[in-house]
Amino acid sequence: MRPLPLSPLQLVLAGVLQRIHRRNPAIFDRLGDHARARFGIKPIDLPFAFVVEARPPRLSVVRSLPHGLDARISASLANLLALLEGRLDGDALMFSRELVVEGDVEAVLALRNAIDDAQLDLATELSSLFGPLGAPARRAFEAARGRVIGSSGQGEQSR
Amino acid sequence: MMELICPAGTPAALKSAIDAGADAIYCGFNDETNARNFPGLNFSRDELRKGIALAHGRGARVLVAINTFPRASAVDIWHRAVDDAVNAGADALILADIGVMDYAARRHPNQRLHVSVQAAAANPDAIAFYAENFGARRVVLPRVLSVPEIAEITRESACETEVFVFGGLCVMAEGRCSLSSYATGKSPNMQGVCSPPSHVVYEQTAEGTKSSLGGFTINRFAASEPAGYPTLCKGRFSTAQGAGYIFEDPVSLDATTLLRGLRDAGVTALKIEGRQRGRAYVESVVRHFRHALAALESGSETDIASLKPFTEGQASTLGAYRKAWR
Numbered sequence: 001m002r003p004l005p006l007s008p009l010q011l012v013l014a015g016v017l018q019r020i021h022r023r024n025p026a027i028f029d030r031l032g033d034h035a036r037a038r039f040g041i042k043p044i045d046l047p048f049a050f051v052v053e054a055r056p057p058r059l060s061v062v063r064s065l066p067h068g069l070d071a072r073i074s075a076s077l078a079n080l081l082a083l084l085e086g087r088l089d090g091d092a093l094m095f096s097r098e099l100v101v102e103g104d105v106e107a108v109l110a111l112r113n114a115i116d117d118a119q120l121d122l123a124t125e126l127s128s129l130f131g132p133l134g135a136p137a138r139r140a141f142e143a144a145r146g147r148v149i150g151s152s153g154q155g156e157q158s159r
Numbered sequence: 160m161m162e163l164i165c166p167a168g169t170p171a172a173l174k175s176a177i178d179a180g181a182d183a184i185y186c187g188f189n190d191e192t193n194a195r196n197f198p199g200l201n202f203s204r205d206e207l208r209k210g211i212a213l214a215h216g217r218g219a220r221v222l223v224a225i226n227t228f229p230r231a232s233a234v235d236i237w238h239r240a241v242d243d244a245v246n247a248g249a250d251a252l253i254l255a256d257i258g259v260m261d262y263a264a265r266r267h268p269n270q271r272l273h274v275s276v277q278a279a280a281a282n283p284d285a286i287a288f289y290a291e292n293f294g295a296r297r298v299v300l301p302r303v304l305s306v307p308e309i310a311e312i313t314r315e316s317a318c319e320t321e322v323f324v325f326g327g328l329c330v331m332a333e334g335r336c337s338l339s340s341y342a343t344g345k346s347p348n349m350q351g352v353c354s355p356p357s358h359v360v361y362e363q364t365a366e367g368t369k370s371s372l373g374g375f376t377i378n379r380f381a382a383s384e385p386a387g388y389p390t391l392c393k394g395r396f397s398t399a400q401g402a403g404y405i406f407e408d409p410v411s412l413d414a415t416t417l418l419r420g421l422r423d424a425g426v427t428a429l430k431i432e433g434r435q436r437g438r439a440y441v442e443s444v445v446r447h448f449r450h451a452l453a454a455l456e457s458g459s460e461t462d463i464a465s466l467k468p469f470t471e472g473q474a475s476t477l478g479a480y481r482k483a484w485r
Contacts (some may be wrong), residue, residue: 030169030199082439086171089440092469095386095409102363106198106356113199116437117169 006048010061013050016125020118021057023125028054030114034107040065042074054111071103071111078148086116160456161421162428164222164321165445168200168435173210173221175438180449183220185253186210186434187351192240193224194255194277195434196351208247220250224434226275227351228256228334238262245270253299254278255334257292264293273321274298277334277348283315290317297321299430301333305482306417310424319427324414325444326432327471328478330392330407338391342373359389378409385409385473393471409472415447415463417480418455440469 021027028035035055042049042065051060051069065072075083079098082088090112093099101108123145127138165181167173176184187193189201202210211221223244229237237259244252245267252270254260255277263272274280274289276299289295297319300309313320329336339353340346347353354372362369367381370389377394380386387393387409396405412432414421421429429452431444447466454461467473 032198034198083437086438089437089469091388091436091471092440095471095473096468097368097380097383097386100363100368101361105359105361109197109356110199112437113169113197117171117199119171119438 006061006063009048010059012126012129013061014059015129016122017052017057017059019128020120020125024118027118028057028114030117031055031107031110034070034104034110037070037104037107037111038068039107039111040069040072041080042072043077043080044074045076054114069103071101071105071108073099073101073108075099081122081145081148083112084115085120085122090116160452161418161426162321163445163448163452164428164430166326166431166434166436166441167210168195168197169438170202170206170210172434172436172438172441174213175442176445177214177217177219179442179445181219181445183222183250183428184210184214185222185224185430187224187226188240188243190236190240191349191351192227192237194226194275194347194351194353195224196227197435198356200435204243204247207244207249211248211250215248221248222251222253222273223247223249224253224275225259226253226255226277228277228348229259230349234258238266241266251297257289260289260293260295268294271296274318275334276301276323279332279334281312283312286312286316286318297427299323302328302330302412303332303479306420306424306480309421309426309480313425320425321428321430322414322421322426323412323432324418324421324429324448325466326411326436327388328407328410328412328476336392339372342375342391344373354388354390361389387471408474408476410474410476411466411470411472412478413466413470413475414477414480415451415466417477418451420480422455436469444469 031054039052041052049062049065051062075098079093083090123138123141126141127134130137162182164183164185165176167176167184167186173184187201189203214221225240241263251273252263253273253275255275272293272295274295279301280286280298281301286298295318299321302323334348343355343358345352345355358373360371367379369379370377372389377389392406393409433440444466447463450461450463
Protein backbone atom coordinates (compact mmCIF):
# COMPACT_ATOMS: atom_id res chain seq x y z
CA MET A 1 0.00 0.00 0.00
CA ARG A 2 1.33 3.44 -0.88
CA PRO A 3 1.50 5.99 1.92
CA LEU A 4 -0.96 8.87 1.73
CA PRO A 5 0.41 12.09 0.22
CA LEU A 6 1.27 14.63 2.92
CA SER A 7 0.82 17.86 0.99
CA PRO A 8 -2.98 18.25 1.57
CA LEU A 9 -2.45 17.77 5.30
CA GLN A 10 0.39 20.27 5.27
CA LEU A 11 -1.80 22.77 3.45
CA VAL A 12 -4.57 22.51 6.05
CA LEU A 13 -2.33 22.52 9.11
CA ALA A 14 -0.17 25.38 7.84
CA GLY A 15 -3.41 27.29 7.26
CA VAL A 16 -4.48 26.58 10.84
CA LEU A 17 -1.12 27.81 12.16
CA GLN A 18 -1.30 31.00 10.10
CA ARG A 19 -4.83 31.58 11.30
CA ILE A 20 -3.92 31.03 14.95
CA HIS A 21 -1.06 33.48 14.54
CA ARG A 22 -3.28 36.08 12.86
CA ARG A 23 -5.91 35.83 15.58
CA ASN A 24 -3.35 35.84 18.42
CA PRO A 25 -0.39 37.86 17.12
CA ALA A 26 1.24 37.82 20.57
CA ILE A 27 0.98 34.05 20.94
CA PHE A 28 4.69 33.43 20.48
CA ASP A 29 5.94 36.42 22.50
CA ARG A 30 6.43 34.02 25.38
CA LEU A 31 9.05 32.18 23.32
CA GLY A 32 11.40 35.13 23.88
CA ASP A 33 14.90 34.17 22.72
CA HIS A 34 13.54 30.91 21.31
CA ALA A 35 11.23 32.50 18.75
CA ARG A 36 13.38 31.20 15.90
CA ALA A 37 13.76 27.67 17.27
CA ARG A 38 12.76 24.74 15.06
CA PHE A 39 10.66 22.15 16.87
CA GLY A 40 10.12 18.59 15.69
CA ILE A 41 6.79 17.11 16.81
CA LYS A 42 6.40 13.36 16.47
CA PRO A 43 3.05 11.68 17.15
CA ILE A 44 4.25 8.18 18.01
CA ASP A 45 1.14 6.56 16.58
CA LEU A 46 1.28 8.23 13.16
CA PRO A 47 3.59 7.57 10.21
CA PHE A 48 4.55 11.21 9.85
CA ALA A 49 5.78 14.14 11.93
CA PHE A 50 5.76 17.94 11.97
CA VAL A 51 8.42 20.59 11.93
CA VAL A 52 7.13 23.81 13.49
CA GLU A 53 8.68 27.25 13.55
CA ALA A 54 7.18 30.24 15.32
CA ARG A 55 8.75 33.26 13.66
CA PRO A 56 7.77 33.34 10.91
CA PRO A 57 5.01 30.81 11.59
CA ARG A 58 5.72 27.76 9.44
CA LEU A 59 4.67 24.13 9.58
CA SER A 60 5.94 21.21 7.49
CA VAL A 61 4.64 17.65 7.45
CA VAL A 62 7.47 15.14 7.03
CA ARG A 63 7.82 11.38 6.93
CA SER A 64 10.58 11.52 9.56
CA LEU A 65 12.13 14.33 11.55
CA PRO A 66 15.27 15.83 10.02
CA HIS A 67 18.57 16.42 11.82
CA GLY A 68 19.45 19.86 13.09
CA LEU A 69 16.24 20.63 14.96
CA ASP A 70 16.49 22.57 18.21
CA ALA A 71 14.15 20.23 20.05
CA ARG A 72 12.05 17.11 19.52
CA ILE A 73 8.78 16.35 21.27
CA SER A 74 7.06 13.00 20.97
CA ALA A 75 3.82 11.65 22.42
CA SER A 76 0.63 10.01 21.21
CA LEU A 77 -1.56 12.10 18.91
CA ALA A 78 -4.21 12.20 21.64
CA ASN A 79 -1.80 13.64 24.18
CA LEU A 80 -0.33 16.13 21.71
CA LEU A 81 -3.81 17.42 20.81
CA ALA A 82 -4.77 17.65 24.47
CA LEU A 83 -1.55 19.53 25.25
CA LEU A 84 -2.22 21.97 22.44
CA GLU A 85 -5.62 22.77 23.91
CA GLY A 86 -4.40 22.87 27.51
CA ARG A 87 -6.47 19.84 28.48
CA LEU A 88 -3.44 18.01 29.85
CA ASP A 89 -0.52 19.17 31.95
CA GLY A 90 2.86 18.74 30.27
CA ASP A 91 4.76 18.03 33.49
CA ALA A 92 2.26 15.30 34.39
CA LEU A 93 2.79 13.68 30.99
CA MET A 94 6.55 13.77 31.59
CA PHE A 95 6.08 12.15 35.00
CA SER A 96 3.97 9.36 33.49
CA ARG A 97 6.50 8.96 30.66
CA GLU A 98 3.92 9.70 27.99
CA LEU A 99 5.84 12.70 26.69
CA VAL A 100 9.44 12.60 25.55
CA VAL A 101 11.51 15.75 25.13
CA GLU A 102 14.96 15.90 23.59
CA GLY A 103 17.21 18.82 22.70
CA ASP A 104 16.73 22.35 24.00
CA VAL A 105 14.55 21.87 27.08
CA GLU A 106 14.34 25.63 27.67
CA ALA A 107 12.85 26.19 24.20
CA VAL A 108 10.32 23.40 24.74
CA LEU A 109 9.27 24.86 28.08
CA ALA A 110 8.82 28.30 26.54
CA LEU A 111 6.73 26.78 23.73
CA ARG A 112 4.61 24.81 26.19
CA ASN A 113 3.93 27.92 28.28
CA ALA A 114 3.12 30.02 25.19
CA ILE A 115 0.64 27.43 23.95
CA ASP A 116 -0.93 26.87 27.36
CA ASP A 117 -1.55 30.60 27.74
CA ALA A 118 -3.07 30.87 24.24
CA GLN A 119 -6.19 28.83 25.18
CA LEU A 120 -6.41 27.32 21.72
CA ASP A 121 -9.59 25.68 20.50
CA LEU A 122 -8.54 23.56 17.54
CA ALA A 123 -12.11 22.89 16.44
CA THR A 124 -12.75 26.62 16.06
CA GLU A 125 -9.44 27.24 14.32
CA LEU A 126 -9.92 24.36 11.91
CA SER A 127 -13.54 25.06 11.10
CA SER A 128 -12.80 28.71 10.34
CA LEU A 129 -10.71 27.52 7.38
CA PHE A 130 -13.68 25.90 5.69
CA GLY A 131 -15.94 28.91 5.17
CA PRO A 132 -19.59 27.82 4.70
CA LEU A 133 -18.54 24.23 5.46
CA GLY A 134 -17.15 25.32 8.83
CA ALA A 135 -19.96 23.90 10.95
CA PRO A 136 -19.80 20.35 9.52
CA ALA A 137 -15.98 20.51 9.56
CA ARG A 138 -16.13 21.48 13.23
CA ARG A 139 -18.48 18.62 14.07
CA ALA A 140 -16.27 16.15 12.18
CA PHE A 141 -13.17 17.36 14.00
CA GLU A 142 -14.84 17.27 17.40
CA ALA A 143 -16.04 13.72 16.77
CA ALA A 144 -12.57 12.65 15.64
CA ARG A 145 -10.95 14.42 18.60
CA GLY A 146 -13.36 12.75 20.99
CA ARG A 147 -12.45 9.34 19.59
CA VAL A 148 -8.71 10.03 19.71
CA ILE A 149 -8.62 11.59 23.17
CA GLY A 150 -11.14 9.11 24.50
CA SER A 151 -8.77 6.28 23.65
CA SER A 152 -5.76 7.90 25.29
CA GLY A 153 -6.47 6.67 28.81
CA GLN A 154 -6.00 10.21 30.17
CA GLY A 155 -9.67 10.91 30.91
CA GLU A 156 -9.06 11.19 34.63
CA GLN A 157 -6.61 14.01 34.18
CA SER A 158 -8.33 15.80 31.36
CA ARG A 159 -11.71 16.02 33.04
CA MET B 160 -13.31 28.56 56.06
CA MET B 161 -9.60 28.41 55.26
CA GLU B 162 -8.61 30.42 52.17
CA LEU B 163 -7.46 28.61 49.06
CA ILE B 164 -4.35 30.21 47.52
CA CYS B 165 -3.71 29.04 43.97
CA PRO B 166 -0.81 29.32 41.52
CA ALA B 167 -0.80 31.04 38.13
CA GLY B 168 2.15 31.17 35.75
CA THR B 169 0.17 32.79 32.95
CA PRO B 170 -2.93 34.99 32.61
CA ALA B 171 -4.81 31.96 31.27
CA ALA B 172 -3.89 29.94 34.36
CA LEU B 173 -5.04 32.83 36.55
CA LYS B 174 -8.43 32.69 34.86
CA SER B 175 -8.55 28.89 35.28
CA ALA B 176 -7.81 29.26 38.99
CA ILE B 177 -10.62 31.80 39.41
CA ASP B 178 -13.04 29.58 37.45
CA ALA B 179 -12.13 26.62 39.66
CA GLY B 180 -12.83 28.47 42.90
CA ALA B 181 -9.61 30.11 44.08
CA ASP B 182 -9.98 32.65 46.89
CA ALA B 183 -6.66 34.16 45.88
CA ILE B 184 -4.11 33.65 43.15
CA TYR B 185 -0.39 34.16 43.53
CA CYS B 186 1.83 35.05 40.60
CA GLY B 187 4.99 36.96 39.75
CA PHE B 188 6.67 39.17 37.19
CA ASN B 189 8.52 37.65 34.25
CA ASP B 190 11.97 38.35 35.67
CA GLU B 191 14.39 37.31 38.38
CA THR B 192 12.30 38.85 41.18
CA ASN B 193 10.20 35.73 41.61
CA ALA B 194 11.15 32.18 42.45
CA ARG B 195 9.56 30.60 39.37
CA ASN B 196 11.54 32.43 36.72
CA PHE B 197 11.08 29.87 33.95
CA PRO B 198 11.03 30.64 30.20
CA GLY B 199 7.66 31.66 28.81
CA LEU B 200 6.19 31.95 32.27
CA ASN B 201 4.89 34.79 34.43
CA PHE B 202 3.36 38.20 33.95
CA SER B 203 4.30 41.43 32.26
CA ARG B 204 3.29 44.62 34.09
CA ASP B 205 0.30 45.01 31.77
CA GLU B 206 -0.76 41.37 32.20
CA LEU B 207 -0.61 41.75 35.97
CA ARG B 208 -2.80 44.86 35.93
CA LYS B 209 -5.36 43.08 33.75
CA GLY B 210 -5.16 39.90 35.82
CA ILE B 211 -5.81 41.80 39.04
CA ALA B 212 -8.77 43.62 37.48
CA LEU B 213 -10.21 40.30 36.31
CA ALA B 214 -9.71 38.68 39.72
CA HIS B 215 -11.22 41.60 41.61
CA GLY B 216 -14.20 41.58 39.26
CA ARG B 217 -14.76 37.94 40.18
CA GLY B 218 -14.25 38.41 43.92
CA ALA B 219 -10.76 36.90 44.06
CA ARG B 220 -7.53 38.45 45.32
CA VAL B 221 -4.07 38.49 43.76
CA LEU B 222 -0.88 38.08 45.76
CA VAL B 223 2.33 39.01 43.97
CA ALA B 224 5.43 36.98 44.76
CA ILE B 225 8.62 39.05 44.78
CA ASN B 226 10.39 36.35 46.67
CA THR B 227 13.98 36.13 45.53
CA PHE B 228 16.96 37.79 47.17
CA PRO B 229 18.34 40.88 45.34
CA ARG B 230 21.82 41.03 43.95
CA ALA B 231 23.80 43.78 45.67
CA SER B 232 24.28 45.66 42.42
CA ALA B 233 20.69 45.44 41.24
CA VAL B 234 18.39 46.13 44.19
CA ASP B 235 16.45 48.59 42.02
CA ILE B 236 14.93 45.72 40.04
CA TRP B 237 13.29 44.40 43.23
CA HIS B 238 12.22 47.85 44.41
CA ARG B 239 10.63 48.54 41.02
CA ALA B 240 8.79 45.21 41.22
CA VAL B 241 7.38 46.20 44.62
CA ASP B 242 6.25 49.61 43.35
CA ASP B 243 4.71 48.17 40.19
CA ALA B 244 2.85 45.42 42.04
CA VAL B 245 1.42 47.94 44.52
CA ASN B 246 0.41 50.29 41.71
CA ALA B 247 -1.23 47.40 39.84
CA GLY B 248 -3.50 46.85 42.85
CA ALA B 249 -1.96 43.73 44.39
CA ASP B 250 -3.81 42.56 47.47
CA ALA B 251 -0.58 41.45 49.10
CA LEU B 252 3.12 41.14 48.32
CA ILE B 253 4.89 37.89 49.15
CA LEU B 254 8.44 38.83 50.11
CA ALA B 255 11.48 36.93 51.30
CA ASP B 256 14.34 39.41 51.66
CA ILE B 257 14.38 41.67 54.73
CA GLY B 258 15.76 44.56 52.69
CA VAL B 259 12.94 44.31 50.16
CA MET B 260 10.44 43.93 52.98
CA ASP B 261 11.84 47.02 54.71
CA TYR B 262 11.56 48.98 51.44
CA ALA B 263 7.96 47.84 50.92
CA ALA B 264 6.96 48.62 54.50
CA ARG B 265 8.46 52.13 54.38
CA ARG B 266 7.40 53.08 50.85
CA HIS B 267 3.94 51.48 50.95
CA PRO B 268 2.89 51.41 54.61
CA ASN B 269 -0.69 50.41 53.78
CA GLN B 270 0.27 47.46 51.59
CA ARG B 271 -0.40 44.02 53.04
CA LEU B 272 2.83 42.01 53.28
CA HIS B 273 3.26 38.25 53.50
CA VAL B 274 6.47 36.42 54.42
CA SER B 275 7.42 34.04 51.63
CA VAL B 276 8.29 30.42 52.28
CA GLN B 277 11.67 31.41 50.85
CA ALA B 278 12.34 33.33 54.07
CA ALA B 279 12.29 30.00 55.95
CA ALA B 280 10.63 31.57 58.99
CA ALA B 281 9.96 28.39 60.97
CA ASN B 282 9.61 29.52 64.58
CA PRO B 283 7.63 32.16 66.51
CA ASP B 284 10.68 34.38 67.12
CA ALA B 285 11.55 34.56 63.42
CA ILE B 286 7.92 35.28 62.54
CA ALA B 287 7.68 37.93 65.26
CA PHE B 288 10.70 39.67 63.71
CA TYR B 289 8.82 40.13 60.41
CA ALA B 290 5.56 41.11 62.11
CA GLU B 291 7.10 43.63 64.52
CA ASN B 292 9.59 45.24 62.15
CA PHE B 293 7.68 45.28 58.88
CA GLY B 294 4.06 44.73 59.86
CA ALA B 295 3.90 41.40 58.02
CA ARG B 296 0.39 40.00 58.29
CA ARG B 297 0.95 36.44 57.17
CA VAL B 298 3.76 33.91 57.00
CA VAL B 299 3.97 31.04 54.54
CA LEU B 300 5.44 28.25 56.64
CA PRO B 301 8.30 26.08 55.36
CA ARG B 302 7.46 22.51 54.46
CA VAL B 303 9.51 21.05 57.31
CA LEU B 304 6.97 21.29 60.13
CA SER B 305 4.56 18.73 61.56
CA VAL B 306 0.89 19.63 62.13
CA PRO B 307 1.38 19.91 65.94
CA GLU B 308 4.34 22.23 65.32
CA ILE B 309 2.20 24.35 62.98
CA ALA B 310 -0.50 24.53 65.66
CA GLU B 311 2.05 25.68 68.23
CA ILE B 312 3.58 28.30 65.92
CA THR B 313 0.15 29.60 64.92
CA ARG B 314 -0.89 29.88 68.56
CA GLU B 315 2.23 31.83 69.50
CA SER B 316 2.35 34.13 66.46
CA ALA B 317 0.64 37.41 65.78
CA CYS B 318 0.78 36.57 62.06
CA GLU B 319 -1.69 34.50 60.11
CA THR B 320 -0.20 31.24 58.86
CA GLU B 321 -0.41 29.76 55.37
CA VAL B 322 0.74 26.22 54.57
CA PHE B 323 1.28 24.21 51.40
CA VAL B 324 -1.20 21.41 50.76
CA PHE B 325 -0.20 20.18 47.32
CA GLY B 326 2.62 20.11 44.80
CA GLY B 327 6.38 20.15 44.67
CA LEU B 328 8.13 19.50 47.91
CA CYS B 329 11.40 21.19 48.82
CA VAL B 330 13.20 19.06 51.37
CA MET B 331 15.91 21.64 52.00
CA ALA B 332 15.75 24.82 54.11
CA GLU B 333 13.95 26.98 51.61
CA GLY B 334 15.72 30.06 50.38
CA ARG B 335 19.00 28.53 51.57
CA CYS B 336 19.46 25.62 49.16
CA SER B 337 22.51 25.81 46.90
CA LEU B 338 22.39 22.40 45.23
CA SER B 339 21.14 23.75 41.90
CA SER B 340 23.52 26.72 42.12
CA TYR B 341 26.44 24.34 42.57
CA ALA B 342 25.48 22.37 39.46
CA THR B 343 24.52 25.25 37.18
CA GLY B 344 25.93 28.52 38.50
CA LYS B 345 22.38 29.92 38.63
CA SER B 346 20.74 30.39 41.99
CA PRO B 347 17.10 29.52 42.69
CA ASN B 348 17.20 32.09 45.48
CA MET B 349 18.62 34.99 43.45
CA GLN B 350 17.83 34.25 39.79
CA GLY B 351 14.61 32.48 40.75
CA VAL B 352 15.09 29.23 38.93
CA CYS B 353 15.86 25.85 40.44
CA SER B 354 17.22 23.39 37.88
CA PRO B 355 17.19 25.93 35.04
CA PRO B 356 15.96 24.22 31.86
CA SER B 357 18.93 25.69 29.98
CA HIS B 358 21.07 23.24 31.97
CA VAL B 359 18.75 20.21 31.78
CA VAL B 360 19.38 17.43 29.29
CA TYR B 361 17.16 14.41 28.64
CA GLU B 362 18.82 11.60 26.77
CA GLN B 363 17.23 8.41 25.49
CA THR B 364 19.58 5.49 26.20
CA ALA B 365 19.31 1.72 26.00
CA GLU B 366 18.69 1.67 29.78
CA GLY B 367 15.98 4.31 29.65
CA THR B 368 15.71 8.08 29.87
CA LYS B 369 18.71 9.72 31.47
CA SER B 370 18.24 13.17 33.02
CA SER B 371 21.16 15.42 33.86
CA LEU B 372 21.66 18.92 35.23
CA GLY B 373 24.75 20.96 34.45
CA GLY B 374 26.57 17.81 33.39
CA PHE B 375 25.67 15.85 36.55
CA THR B 376 23.60 12.74 35.94
CA ILE B 377 20.55 12.95 38.18
CA ASN B 378 18.55 9.89 37.31
CA ARG B 379 17.84 7.18 34.80
CA PHE B 380 14.25 6.02 34.41
CA ALA B 381 13.30 2.69 32.85
CA ALA B 382 10.68 2.91 30.09
CA SER B 383 7.64 2.37 32.32
CA GLU B 384 9.02 3.91 35.49
CA PRO B 385 7.37 7.18 36.63
CA ALA B 386 9.70 10.17 36.50
CA GLY B 387 10.30 13.28 38.56
CA TYR B 388 11.72 16.75 38.07
CA PRO B 389 15.41 16.98 37.20
CA THR B 390 16.38 18.37 40.61
CA LEU B 391 19.44 17.22 42.51
CA CYS B 392 17.49 16.78 45.75
CA LYS B 393 15.39 14.12 44.06
CA GLY B 394 18.23 12.46 42.19
CA ARG B 395 19.17 8.80 42.44
CA PHE B 396 22.79 8.39 43.41
CA SER B 397 25.29 5.60 43.85
CA THR B 398 26.93 5.68 47.27
CA ALA B 399 28.98 3.28 49.39
CA GLN B 400 25.68 2.21 50.98
CA GLY B 401 24.08 1.43 47.64
CA ALA B 402 22.13 3.25 44.95
CA GLY B 403 18.91 5.14 45.58
CA TYR B 404 17.25 8.39 46.48
CA ILE B 405 19.43 9.75 49.26
CA PHE B 406 17.61 13.05 49.91
CA GLU B 407 14.00 12.54 48.81
CA ASP B 408 11.98 10.36 46.44
CA PRO B 409 10.35 12.10 43.47
CA VAL B 410 6.92 12.62 45.04
CA SER B 411 4.43 15.46 45.45
CA LEU B 412 2.95 16.73 48.67
CA ASP B 413 -0.77 15.97 49.03
CA ALA B 414 -2.31 17.03 52.35
CA THR B 415 -5.95 16.45 51.36
CA THR B 416 -6.42 14.08 54.29
CA LEU B 417 -4.98 16.60 56.77
CA LEU B 418 -7.29 19.52 56.13
CA ARG B 419 -9.21 19.04 59.37
CA GLY B 420 -5.99 18.98 61.38
CA LEU B 421 -4.71 22.10 59.65
CA ARG B 422 -7.97 23.91 60.31
CA ASP B 423 -7.88 22.88 63.96
CA ALA B 424 -4.28 24.10 64.11
CA GLY B 425 -5.58 27.59 63.31
CA VAL B 426 -4.14 27.82 59.80
CA THR B 427 -5.63 30.72 57.81
CA ALA B 428 -4.79 29.72 54.26
CA LEU B 429 -3.88 26.68 52.17
CA LYS B 430 -1.47 27.04 49.30
CA ILE B 431 -1.16 24.98 46.14
CA GLU B 432 2.32 24.89 44.63
CA GLY B 433 2.78 24.94 40.84
CA ARG B 434 3.12 28.23 39.02
CA GLN B 435 5.19 26.31 36.46
CA ARG B 436 2.33 23.93 35.72
CA GLY B 437 -0.30 24.12 32.97
CA ARG B 438 -3.94 25.16 33.07
CA ALA B 439 -5.09 21.54 33.33
CA TYR B 440 -3.16 21.14 36.60
CA VAL B 441 -4.41 24.43 38.03
CA GLU B 442 -8.03 23.73 37.13
CA SER B 443 -8.06 20.16 38.49
CA VAL B 444 -6.06 20.72 41.67
CA VAL B 445 -7.91 23.90 42.64
CA ARG B 446 -11.28 22.24 42.04
CA HIS B 447 -10.17 19.23 44.09
CA PHE B 448 -9.32 21.35 47.12
CA ARG B 449 -12.41 23.54 46.71
CA HIS B 450 -14.54 20.38 46.96
CA ALA B 451 -12.48 19.04 49.85
CA LEU B 452 -12.88 22.31 51.78
CA ALA B 453 -16.62 22.37 51.13
CA ALA B 454 -16.89 18.81 52.40
CA LEU B 455 -14.86 19.71 55.49
CA GLU B 456 -17.14 22.65 56.26
CA SER B 457 -20.33 20.67 55.81
CA GLY B 458 -18.96 17.68 57.69
CA SER B 459 -19.87 15.40 54.81
CA GLU B 460 -17.88 12.69 53.14
CA THR B 461 -17.06 13.32 49.54
CA ASP B 462 -15.75 11.26 46.71
CA ILE B 463 -12.94 13.38 45.33
CA ALA B 464 -11.02 12.30 42.24
CA SER B 465 -7.41 11.34 42.85
CA LEU B 466 -4.71 13.83 42.01
CA LYS B 467 -2.22 11.06 41.30
CA PRO B 468 -1.94 11.83 37.55
CA PHE B 469 -0.51 15.24 38.48
CA THR B 470 2.02 14.06 41.02
CA GLU B 471 5.75 13.91 40.53
CA GLY B 472 6.80 10.28 40.28
CA GLN B 473 3.08 9.44 40.24
CA ALA B 474 3.21 9.28 44.02
CA SER B 475 2.27 11.51 46.93
CA THR B 476 3.42 12.05 50.49
CA LEU B 477 2.29 13.86 53.62
CA GLY B 478 5.87 15.08 53.93
CA ALA B 479 6.84 16.51 57.30
CA TYR B 480 3.20 17.09 58.27
CA ARG B 481 3.08 13.56 59.57
CA LYS B 482 6.64 13.24 60.68
CA ALA B 483 7.95 9.90 61.84
CA TRP B 484 11.52 11.19 62.08
CA ARG B 485 13.26 14.11 63.62
